[in-house]
Amino acid sequence: MKVISIIAVGLILLLLVVMDKKHIQKAFERLSVYWFRIAFAFLVLFAMNVAGGFFGIYVPVNITSGLLLAVLGIPGIAALCTFAVFL
Numbered sequence: 001m002k003v004i005s006i007i008a009v010g011l012i013l014l015l016l017v018v019m020d021k022k023h024i025q026k027a028f029e030r031l032s033v034y035w036f037r038i039a040f041a042f043l044v045l046f047a048m049n050v051a052g053g054f055f056g057i058y059v060p061v062n063i064t065s066g067l068l069l070a071v072l073g074i075p076g077i078a079a080l081c082t083f084a085v086f087l
């Protein structure tokens with residue numbers, strides 16, 4: 001496990017050395033957009049749990065449902081509501 005983590009850190013550092021400043025900033029900008037989407041997805045999941053509690057529907061708040069919601073957006077909300085109702 002240590003070897004894999006050392007190799008991964010080494011590859012990331014090598015990639016950062018090879019890339020120029022403009023590409024690094026662009027990569028971090030894209031990464032920050034995805035982090036914001038994931039954080040907002042968990043906020044939406046929490047709101048869905050609170051609102052669904054009034055109707056007896058439980059939507060699980062975990063990393064899988066958060067990533068599903070962050071990637072799919074509105075169709076992800078529909079998918080999670082469908083899973084909550086039928087499962």
